[in-house]
Amino acid sequence: MPLKNISITALDATKKGEAVITEFGIEGGAIYALSKQIRQQLNEGKQAVCYIDLKPTLSIEDLITALKSKPSNSSMSKYLESTIHLSKAQLALLKNQTTQEDFFNNEILTKKIKALPLHITGLGPIDEAISTTGGIALNEIDNNFQFKKWPAHYAIGEMLDWDAPTGGYLLQACFSMGYKLAEHLNTL
Ligand SMILES: Cc1cc2nc3c(=O)[nH]c(=O)nc-3n(C[C@H](O)[C@H](O)[C@H](O)COP(=O)(O)OP(=O)(O)OC[C@H]3O[C@@H](n4cnc5c(N)ncnc54)[C@H](O)[C@@H]3O)c2cc1C
Structure with a gap:
């Protein structure tokens, strides 16, 4: 399931690009660029966390303003999809990484949209390696x-x-x- 328009600013904030969610995890240009650092972190027994920017075209301020404009009778999920234009996959990732309470806290939700932490637990099998x-x-x-x-x-x-x-x-x-x-x- 391709995740369009997401950029990953992870262990090295200068590395950006798109990523794709697959049946097994996450791959694509952004991940290939980071794979050396991810491998080193995992080999050293450290955590490898990638931060996904789900809305690279909007600043934190833009997002907070947009969230404040949400009509009180509209559901947050629907608003994120229709007005903020998060895809279903992005919304699913966001919900997966956010508590119910944080989902309705504009400041925390904005931070998560701009830097969604993704904990990488391992690398793909050698047979599929580039x-x-x-x-x-x-x-x-x-x-x-x-x-x-x-x-x-x-x-x-x-x-x-x-x-x-x-x-x-x-x-x-x-x-x-x-x-x-x-x-x-x-x-x-
Ligand atoms: C899906 C994929 C995408 C990639 N995309 C890119 C990319 O965009 N850019 C990039 O720079 N690199 C890319 N790579 C990496 C690049 O293709 C490899 O680094 C490069 O091809 C390795 O070249 P090689 O000659 O060492 O090995 P190989 O290209 O693997 O060649 C080894 C050859 O030896 C043959 N062989 C194996 N065992 C024997 C045997 N016992 N007897 C005789 N022959 C044998 C194999 O059949 C094969 O033809 C990609 C790799 C993959 C898998």
């Missing part, structure tokens, strides 16, 4: 990607323990390693 990280340690190979302990054998790409953000960097690094290794092999 990049696996881990693998052969870089200090086990020389500058030409040859195994120090196994001459005339080479490893590049995802077999090595390196990390890069998706969005072309992984592919470019793999192509570059392949190019460099081919150049080296041609000199032998």
